[in-house]
Amino acid sequence: xxxxxxxxxxxxxxxxxxxxxxxxxxxxxxxxxxxxxxxxxxxxxxxxxxxxxxxxxxxxxxxxxxxxxxxxxxxxxxxxxxxxxxxxxxxxxxxxxxxxxxxxxxxxxxxxxxxxxxxxxxxxxxxxxxxxxxxxxxxxxxxxxxxxxxxxxxxxxxxxxxxxxxxxxxxxxxxxxxxxxxxxxxxxxxxxxxxxxxxxxxxxxxxxxxxxxxxxxxxxxxxxxxxxxxxxxxxxxxxxxxxxxxxxxxxxxxxxxxxxxxxxxxxxxxxxxxxxxxxxxxxxxxxxxxxxxxxxxxxxxxxxxxxxxxxxxxxxxxxxxxxxxxxxxxxxxxxxxxxxxxxxxxxxxxxxxxxxxxxxxxxxxxxxxxxxxxxxxxxxxxxxxxxxxxxxxxxxxxxxxxxxxxxxxxxxxxxxxxxxxxxxxxxxx
Numbered sequence: 047x048x049x050x051x052x053x054x055x056x057x058x059x060x061x062x063x064x065x066x067x068x069x070x071x072x073x074x075x076x077x078x079x080x081x082x083x084x085x086x087x088x089x090x091x092x093x094x095x096x097x098x099x100x101x102x103x104x105x106x107x108x109x110x111x112x113x114x115x116x117x118x119x120x121x122x123x124x125x126x127x128x129x130x131x132x133x134x135x136x137x138x139x140x141x142x143x144x145x146x147x148x149x150x151x152x153x154x155x156x157x158x159x160x161x162x163x164x165x166x167x168x169x170x171x172x173x174x175x176x177x178x179x180x181x182x183x184x185x186x187x188x189x190x191x192x193x194x195x196x197x198x199x200x201x202x203x204x205x206x207x208x209x210x211x212x213x214x215x216x217x218x219x220x221x222x223x224x225x226x227x228x229x230x231x232x233x234x235x236x237x238x239x240x241x242x243x244x245x246x247x248x249x250x251x252x253x254x255x256x257x258x259x260x261x262x263x264x265x266x267x268x269x270x271x272x273x274x275x276x277x278x279x280x281x282x283x284x285x286x287x288x289x290x291x292x293x294x295x296x297x298x299x300x301x302x303x304x305x306x307x308x309x310x311x312x313x314x315x316x317x318x319x320x321x322x323x324x325x326x327x328x329x330x331x332x333x334x335x336x337x338x339x340x341x342x343x344x345x346x347x348x349x350x351x352x353x354x355x356x357x358x359x360x361x362x363x364x365x366x367x368x369x370x371x372x373x374x375x376x377x378x379x380x381x382x383x384x385x386x387x388x389x390x391x392x393x394x395x396x397x398x399x400x401x402x403x404x405x406x407x408x409x410x411x412x413x414x415x416x417x418x419x420x421x422x423x424x425x426x427x428x429x430x431x432x433x434x435x436x437x438x439x440x441x442x443x444x445x446x447x448x449x450x451x452x453x454x455x456x457x458x459x460x461x462x463x464x465x466x467x468x469x470x471x472x473x474x475x
Contacts, residue, residue, distance in 0.1 A: 050167035055181040055188035064136035074127035074313035079119040083150040090148035161206035170378040174441035189374035215264035242473035248275040249388035298475035310449040318439035353407040396472035
């Protein structure tokens with residue numbers, strides 16, 4: 047296996063087991079087991095009649111001969127929705143008794159996300175894991191690029207594959223393009239709103255290069271566009287021209303509320319929907335006759351504006367770090383070649399960031415703080431806890447439930463979230 051690029055926080059990750067506030071093993075997720083995993087686990091658990099019985103009850107084949115190769119079998123769940131191999135001390139009995147080598151690959155891989163782009167590897171973490179979210183969002187150096195030995199990744203499941211033989215200039219120059227966006231969004235000399243503005247300028251230039259193919263290699267033209275959009279003079283000029291650096295109009299707010307009110311109620315979104323219900327609760331007004339409720343959107347919008355002004359006034363750099371680190375992980379985790387173009391990929395990120403910002407500044411734990419008696423250190427810790435809860439809950443909803451991602455993209459189409467004009471509006475929300 048070749049070496050792989052990653053982010054520093056991912057090299058620090060270790061599962062904290064029973065100390066995790068929301069264990070992945072306690073969710074009713076479908077853990078599919080392919081045939082090699084099934085055979086390996088069966089052998090590991092065949093030493094005694096007790097362990098053989100545990101295996102037969104806990105890993106069951108299904109679907110017959112027509113079942114997909116990766117769904118040869120599945121780990122079973124208790125009536126409460128927990129993995130049957132989760133012990134009372136919140137640890138995995140397979141790992142504890144038979145070692146990591148016996149784990150199904152989906153368990154061994156999570157929360158890592160492995161991508162193969164051509165002949166090169168990229169690995170990062172999904173922030174649906176609370177500990178991964180904590181490491182990514184809070185440490186100042188969390189998203190510095192690192193190179194790791196690919197040999198350690200050979201047993202993991204590859205999530206994304208970008209073919210090596212593609213003629214698409216974005217595929218052929220994938221790592222150069224991604225590096226440019228990571229550097230633009232990660233540089234802390236300018237406000238995060240300006241950095242999104244820079245990224246939009248770069249996306250538009252590179253999309254134009256892709257749409258106007260010429261003879262010869264595209265790499266020099268892509269590199270020239272990156273250099274032009276990354277020069278100190280260009281960044282300084284675009285920072286001055288950035289159309290909006292404060293809270294923008296209500297359009298992103300409306301999109302966010304429509305997404306949250308239409309959340310699919312699935313096991314993957316249970317904790318997240320509970321948070322959304324707690325956020326919306328004080329702003330729901332029962333209709334006359336008791337037939338449902340209406341959201342007092344105007345009052346909620348003003349409360350959001352006031353809360354954001356308060357928290358960003360006290361912790362501007364820390365909040366910018368949350369957003370910048372989440373954005374870096376997005377560019378590492380989600381291949382931009384899956385989107386129609388780079389600008390769409392960026393706007394999809396901004397729609398996610400809008401949801402995260404709203405839920406962070408509307409979080410009940412922040413609203414309930416006693417500003418007169420809480421210390422600055424206490425307020426910072428509360429802010430950190432809130433952003434970790436918001437990001438891992440939202441990531442679970444959007445990455446473990448296809449319906450949630452489809453809903454977000456559909457709302458973007460409904461609200462015509464496209465073009466560079468929308469970048470400043472969403473970046474400033």
